Amino acid sequence: xxxxxxxxxxxxxxxxxxxxxxxxxxxxxxxxxxxxxxxxxxxxxxxxxxxxxxxxxxxxxxxxxxxxxxxxxxxxxxxxxxxxxxxxxxxxxxxxxxxxxxxxxxxxxxxxxxxxxxxxxxxxxxxxxxxxxxxxxxxxxxxxxxxxxxxxxxxxxxxxxxxxxxxxxxxxxxxxxxxxxxxxxxxxxxxxxxxxxxxxxxxxxxxxxxxxxxxxxxxxxxxxxxxxxxxxxxxxxxxxxxxxxxxxxxxxxxxxxxxxxxxxxxxxxxxxxxxxxxxxxxxxxxxxxxxxxxxxxxxxxxxxxxxxxxxxxxxxxxxxxxxxxxxxxxxxxxxxxxxxxxxxxxxxxxxxxxxxxxxxxxxxxxxxxxxxxxxxxxxxxxxxxxxxxxxxxxxxxxxxxxxxxxxxxxxxxxxxxxxxxxxxxxxxxxxxxxxxxxxxxxxxxxxxxxxxxxxxxxxxxxxxxxxxxxxxxxxxxxxxxxxxxxxxxxxxxxxxxxxxxxxxxxxxxxxxxxxxxxxxxxxxxxxxxxxxxxxxxxxxxxx
Amino acid sequence: xxxxxxxxxxxxxxxxxxxxxxxxxxxxxxxxxxxxxxxxxxxxxxxxxxxxxxxxxxxxxxxxxxxxxxxxxxxxxxxxxxxxxxxxxxxxxxxxxxxxxxxxxxxxxxxxxxxxxxxxxxxxxxxxxxxxxxxxxxxxxxxxxxxxxxxxxxxxxxxxxxxxxxxxxxxxxxxxxxxxxxxxxxxxxxxxxxxxxxxxxxxxxxxxxxxxxxxxxxxxxxxxxxxxxxxxxxxxxxxxxxxxxxxxxxxxxxxxxxxxxxxxxxxxxxxxxxxxxxxxxxxxxxxxxxxxxxxxxxxxxxxxxxxxxxxxxx
Numbered sequence: 001x002x003x004x005x006x007x008x009x010x011x012x013x014x015x016x017x018x019x020x021x022x023x024x025x026x027x028x029x030x031x032x033x034x035x036x037x038x039x040x041x042x043x044x045x046x047x048x049x050x051x052x053x054x055x056x057x058x059x060x061x062x063x064x065x066x067x068x069x070x071x072x073x074x075x076x077x078x079x080x081x082x083x084x085x086x087x088x089x090x091x092x093x094x095x096x097x098x099x100x101x102x103x104x105x106x107x108x109x110x111x112x113x114x115x116x117x118x119x120x121x122x123x124x125x126x127x128x129x130x131x132x133x134x135x136x137x138x139x140x141x142x143x144x145x146x147x148x149x150x151x152x153x154x155x156x157x158x159x160x161x162x163x164x165x166x167x168x169x170x171x172x173x174x175x176x177x178x179x180x181x182x183x184x185x186x187x188x189x190x191x192x193x194x195x196x197x198x199x200x201x202x203x204x205x206x207x208x209x210x211x212x213x214x215x216x217x218x219x220x221x222x223x224x225x226x227x228x229x230x231x232x233x234x235x236x237x238x239x240x241x242x243x244x245x246x247x248x249x250x251x252x253x254x255x256x257x258x259x260x261x262x263x264x265x266x267x268x269x270x271x272x273x274x275x276x277x278x279x280x281x282x283x284x285x286x287x288x289x290x291x292x293x294x295x296x297x298x299x300x301x302x303x304x305x306x307x308x309x310x311x312x313x314x315x316x317x318x319x320x321x322x323x324x325x326x327x328x329x330x331x332x333x334x335x336x337x338x339x340x341x342x343x344x345x346x347x348x349x350x351x352x353x354x355x356x357x358x359x360x361x362x363x364x365x366x367x368x369x370x371x372x373x374x375x376x377x378x379x380x381x382x383x384x385x386x387x388x389x390x391x392x393x394x395x396x397x398x399x400x401x402x403x404x405x406x407x408x409x410x411x412x413x414x415x416x417x418x419x420x421x422x423x424x425x426x427x428x429x430x431x432x433x434x435x436x437x438x439x440x441x442x443x444x445x446x447x448x449x450x451x452x453x454x455x456x457x458x459x460x461x462x463x464x465x466x467x468x469x470x471x472x473x474x475x476x477x478x479x480x481x482x483x484x485x486x487x488x489x490x491x492x493x494x495x496x497x498x499x500x501x502x503x504x505x506x507x508x509x510x511x512x513x514x515x516x517x518x519x520x521x522x523x524x525x526x527x528x529x530x531x532x533x534x535x536x537x538x539x540x541x542x543x
Numbered sequence: 544x545x546x547x548x549x550x551x552x553x554x555x556x557x558x559x560x561x562x563x564x565x566x567x568x569x570x571x572x573x574x575x576x577x578x579x580x581x582x583x584x585x586x587x588x589x590x591x592x593x594x595x596x597x598x599x600x601x602x603x604x605x606x607x608x609x610x611x612x613x614x615x616x617x618x619x620x621x622x623x624x625x626x627x628x629x630x631x632x633x634x635x636x637x638x639x640x641x642x643x644x645x646x647x648x649x650x651x652x653x654x655x656x657x658x659x660x661x662x663x664x665x666x667x668x669x670x671x672x673x674x675x676x677x678x679x680x681x682x683x684x685x686x687x688x689x690x691x692x693x694x695x696x697x698x699x700x701x702x703x704x705x706x707x708x709x710x711x712x713x714x715x716x717x718x719x720x721x722x723x724x725x726x727x728x729x730x731x732x733x734x735x736x737x738x739x740x741x742x743x744x745x746x747x748x749x750x751x752x753x754x755x756x757x758x759x760x761x762x763x764x765x766x767x768x769x770x771x772x773x774x775x776x777x778x779x780x781x782x783x784x785x786x787x788x789x790x791x792x793x794x795x796x797x798x799x800x801x802x803x804x805x806x807x808x809x810x811x812x813x814x815x816x817x818x819x820x821x822x823x824x825x826x827x828x829x830x831x832x833x834x835x836x837x838x839x840x841x842x843x844x845x846x847x848x849x850x851x852x853x854x855x856x857x
Contacts, residue, residue, distance in 0.1 A: 064832050065733045138730050144707060145690040145732060150653075235708025241691060242706065275589070281603040284612075306693060306728075307704045308711035311630065318626065322619045326612060332578065333611040334603075339585040341601060343594035346586075354586055361578045365571040372567060372622065374560045374629045377701025381693055381728040447697040449728040452736035456811065459724070539600065 024108035025516065026097050029115050031412065033090025036119055037083050041398075042479070044078035047071045049476055052436075056469035058457040068453035069136035070155070074125075076139025077159070080255065081166050082122040084393070087401050088262040089118075089173055092201045095408060096177060098507035098514060099195045101186025101523045106179040114173035121166025128158030135159035138451060140252060143233030143244040147225050160223045167212050167219075174208035177201055186506070188525035195505045195528070196279060199286045200265030203293045204258050210297060211254035218247035242307060249300035257296045260392065261289055263400025264331060267353050270407050271335050273503045274350035275342030278529060278541065281334040288327035295324045305376040314373045321371035328364055332357060347501075348422030352403035355430050356396065363391030366441070384444025390437045402429070402482070409486075410500045414512045415493030421485040428478030435471025439464040504529035555716035556633045556700035563629045567622060574618075633701075633714065644680040644714070647673070651685070651692030651705040651727070653835060654734035655797050655810040660754055667758045668785075670797030672805045673742045674757075676750040681715045690732060696725030696742050704729055717744035722806065733833030739811025760788025761800050761856050771852020774845050779837070786856065796836065803856040809834065821850040 023029060051071050054062045063071070097105055105111050128134045135155040137146040146156050181194070181202045194202070222244070224230035231237040233244050272279045279285055301309060301317040309317075335357055344350065366388040369375050379385065402425070409417045443464050448455060455461050499508040508531055510519050527533055527541035554562075589598075648659035648666070660667045660674075675681045685694055687705040694713055695702035703713040717723065725740030745753065764772050772789065775781060781791035787800040802808075805815050812831045813819040825846055827836040841849065 065736065066833060069730075069733065142691055142729070145730070150690055150732065235706075241708065276598045278600060278602055280601065281608050284603070284608045306702050307706060308709065311634065314630070315627070319623060322623060325619060326615050329615045330608070330612055333607075336578070336581050336585060337604075337607065339582075339589060341598055342585075342589050343591050343598045344586060344589050345591045354582065357582055358579060361575060365575055368619070368622075369564075369567055369571065372563070372626050374626065374633060374701060375564055375567065377703070378560050378564065378697065380702065381695075381730075445697075447695070447724065447726055449693075449695065449726045449735070451730040452726075454736050456739070541600075542602070 024104075024112045026093050026105045026108065026111060027412075027514065027518075029111050030090045030092075030094025032115055033086045033093055033118075035090075036115075036122070037085075037087030037090055037401075040078050040082035040086070040122060042483075044075050044083055045476065045479060047075040047078065049472055051075065052469040052472040054453065055455075055465050057466065058455050058459070058462045060454060063453070065453040066133075066136070069138075069451075070129075070134040072451055073135050073138050073141075073159075077125060077135070077163070078122075079393070080139065080259070081163065082118075082125070084259040084397050084401075085170060086118060088204075088259060088397070089170070089177075091266070091401070091404055091408065092177055092197070092204075092262060093173075094412060095507055096198055096201050097180060097184070098411075098510065098518055099198050099505050100181065100184060100189055101506050101519060101525070102180060102184040103517050103519070103522075105176050106184055107176050110172055111176050114169045114176065117169030117172070118166050119169075121162045121164070121169060124165060125158055125162030128155050128162070131158065140248050141222070141244075143222065143225070143241050144235070146222060146244075147233050151226075156222070157226060160219045160226070164216055164219045167216055170208055171212050174205040174212075178205035178209070181205075186522050186525060192283075193525060193528045194286075196268035196282070196285055197262070197265035200261040200268070200289055203289045204261045207254050207258045207261070207293050207296065211251045211258065214247050215251035218244060218251070221247070242304070245304055245307065246300070249303045250297070253300045253303065254293075254296040256392065257292055259397050260400075261292070263356070263397045263404075264289065266400045266404040266407070267335065267356055268331075269505065270349050270353045270403050271338050273407075273501055274345045274347065274353070275339050276345075277338055277342045278532075279334065280337035281330075282528065284330055285334050288330040291327040292324060295320060295327070299324060299371075302371055302376065305373050306380050318371050318373050322368060325364060325368050325371075332361060332364070347406065348417070348419055348426055349403050349406035349501075351423070351426040352399050352406065352429075355426060356399040356403060359391055359395030359399065359430075359433065363388055363395055366391065379444050381450055382444030383440040383448045383450055386450050387437045387440035387444065390433075390440075394433060394437070399429070402426075405482075405486075407501065408507075409489070410496030411507055411512050411514070413490060413493070414496055415489055416496050416500065417485050417489045417493060421481055421488075425478055425481045425485060428474055428481060432471050432474030432476075432478055436468050436475055437471070439467045439471075443468075499531065502535075504532040506530055509534075554632065555718055556714055557698055557716070559629050559632045560701060563625060566625060570618060570622065644682045645676065646682045646684060647675070648684045648686070649673070649694060649705070651687045651689075651694070651731070651738075653689050653732050654727070654738040654831075656738070656740065657688075657797065660757070662754055662758050667754060668798045669757055669801070670799075670805075671741065671807065671810050673740070674750060674753050675715065675717060675742060675744050676747040677717050677720050677744045679716075679747065681717075683713045683715060685711045685713055691729050692727050692731050692738070693729035694725070694740065695728040696723050696740055698723050699725075699742065702728050715742075717742070720744050720746060734831055737810055737812045737831050737834075739807070741806055741811060743806070756804075757801055761786050763788075764852055764855055766851075767848050768852040768855040771848040771850070771855075774841075774849050775852060778839055778841070778845075780839070780849075783836070799853065799856060801856055803854045817850060817854055820854055821846055824849055824853070 054060050131154050133153045133155045137151055144150055181198055221232040225232050231239040233239045233241050235241055268279055268285055299321040302321040305314055406417050406422055443461055448461050496512050498511055529541045533540045650657040656671050658669045658673050685703055685705040687707045692705040693702050699715045699717055703711045721744055723742040727735055727738035776791060781793055783793040783796040785792045785798045808815050808819055808823045809831050813823055826838055827834050828838050
């Protein structure tokens with residue numbers, strides 16, 4: 001009557017070349033994700049450097065327009081899908097089970113499948129180059145430009161297939177993390193005691209489950225149009241080009257929060273530890289993420305104010321988009337309040353966290369300006385938008401990931417990253433970043449549209465573009481410093497010990513790197529800061 | 544920025560947008576300075592080397608949370624109301640005491656612009672250079688012949704996309720005569736960059752004279768220009784381009800009936816003069832790589848004749 005059930009026996013920890021291929025351990029998979037993200041961050045960065053070199057002077061002929069279009073398309077896809085998501089999922093994969101006192105994620109084999117699907121989706125996208133040319137219709141591939149007869153090569157077919165495969169991996173990963181957080185928490189770790197990185201990961205997982213199916217549906221329709229002669233997006237035969245935009249941005253705007261919320265989570269861990277204080281307004285920081293998540297599904301058409309929607313639609317999406325600034329502001333105010341009255345240790349992780357706040361505020365404010373319909377009519381699709389999105393995605397996500405890298409590298413490897421190189425890395429990044437993207441606001445206001453492979457000398461846009469390109473070169477140097485720091489510290493970094501930062505969450509209670517099963521015995525938790533309670537028995541956190 | 548008001552009492556769209564932008568920028572700047580100052584203060588005042596002893600463990604403050612939720616809501620509400628005002632101002636119908644809006648058709652093509660002016664109950668077709676009268680509201684009826692484009696002249700108003708299967712309307716208003724530059728703002732393929740917009744705003748009587756001239760067929764060519772017209776008709780030129788008054792009626796490329804009078808060639812890639820015209824006909828793919836105009840094999844003498852002909856089409 002009952003079939004014999006064979007328990008899934010996990011192999012003992014091993015670190016051979018093939019173990020990286022066969023592993024189902026959340027920590028190894030986390031490292032694989034992070035490695036994938038860093039590799040594609042370098043590739044996407046090189047693509048952007050070629051573009052900045054081309055734009056440094058007017059009417060340059062370093063690359064031809066066909067190549068330039070492939071460069072900015074692949075840069076966008078790479079940075080969003082193949083760098084940001086894997087980096088954030090990688091850290092979540094590694095850290096979240098440790099933070100909640102679990103031995104692994106809920107579905108270890110699904111976890112491995114998720115990673116390999118994400119990676120193979122990325123490889124499929126890059127295989128397009130060998131197959132006859134990369135996709136060249138921009139990362140949001142507006143129909144009908146992405147449709148037949150305007151995109152005749154195979155590039156857009158690889159876009160559809162690569163993103164679909166990558167997206168299935170991301171969806172499976174989100175299910176895994178959500179189930180892990182909901183079901184595998186150690187005793188006493190109630191939802192209201194979850195570390196904020198775990199909170200943000202949980203919210204992000206549900207955002208992925210809400211948003212990615214829309215992308216998949218859009219990709220299937222585009223594939224139908226391109227390969228099967230369907231007419232979803234062709235106006236002449238009864239299709240509707242705007243349908244693609246609605247479907248894409250229904251995914252695309254939550255996607256922005258899918259990549260920024262985990263970075264918020266990292267910042268919300270790092271700032272309290274290096275301020276020597278608990279996070280200010282825990283409930284409000286967690287609750288504001290839930291507010292952002294709900295609002296993010298009703299703001300997509302602010303990407304479409306210039307398509308000629310009705311005034312009523314414009315006003316609705318404008319109001320919803322403005323509202324998102326409120327919970328985002330709540331987070332920034334709470335981070336500031338956490339720092340106030342603290343004892344701030346400015347290690348590199350903290351420098352990047354504070355740098356994150358400093359630049360993210362700019363991106364948040366320009367975001368509000370883009371939610372104001374008439375201002376959006378003026379600057380949408382211009383370099384102002386390019387500047388805004390990089391303040392949010394580079395200043396936000398990438399600075400957050402750098403902060404997290406310096407913070408958790410000792411846990412993952414057992415060694416510190418060099419603080420001396422870290423300082424160089426931070427200041428070069430901070431200066432280079434602002435020099436690259438601040439001038440682009442003015443270029444956009446003056447009339448420079450995005451995605452132009454070149455511009456006329458008589459526009460007068462040369463000097464600001466040159467400044468921006470110089471900034472990009474400084475950013476490139478900063479990334480080289482980081483890469484060197486990682487390589488050198490892996491071999492000869494100072495040994496870190498279990499709890500190098502005097503931190504509070506459970507990942508610091510185990511060894512660095514953690515043993516295969518994470519913890520000797522499952523801990524029991526009575527407050528938000530279990531290690532604080534252990535170190536300060538006289539001053540325990542309120543439960 | 545010129546004086547903001549004209550005789551009809553309604554501000555031009557670009558002025559209305561600029562004034563809203565000024566208010567929003569001022570508010571945003573105050574917030575930015577406030578947050579950055581607080582951040583710098585916290586980083587400097589509470590750095591470890593200055594702090595004495597262990598910091599007090601503060602968990603939150605509900606009234607502060609309510610304050611910094613409500614205050615931004617209030618600011619956003621003000622901005623939202625200002626926005627509604629600007630939107631209704633831009634969308635307002637033509638004022639009763641002013642000139643009626645002039646409606647001009649614009650069709651975006653990969654990668655050039657087609658303009659259709661109402662004239663004598665019919666239409667006059669031009670390309671790549673929009674002429675409008677000053678101090679007159681102009682409604683552009685925007686369509687696309689292929690993919691999505693977007694019409695944007697920053698000094699004259701916002702931008703609206705041109706979408707296959709739809710017609711959008713964009714209100715422009717030029718207070719001053721002059722030449723205004725713009726750019727296709729929605730990525731539309733290989734030569735998106737060289738899809739520039741030129742708007743010539745001129746006094747109403749000058750505009751009417753221009754329109755009458757534009758409506759006329761081409762002037763009958765003589766001498767070398769007549770040779771050029773024969774070459775134009777027998778080579779592939781005429782299969783894409785139209786020159787009114789001749790048999791050439793190709794509907795694919797820009798109408799060339801008065802190309803000689805235009806300020807630029809190739810949708811803004813070259814300033815129009817004899818040398819530029821010759822270079823453009825001789826090798827468009829080097830000047831505007833990816834443009835749909837092919838390189839036609841022509842002898843030097845044929846190039847000269849074609850150049851003379853096209854430059855004579857004033």
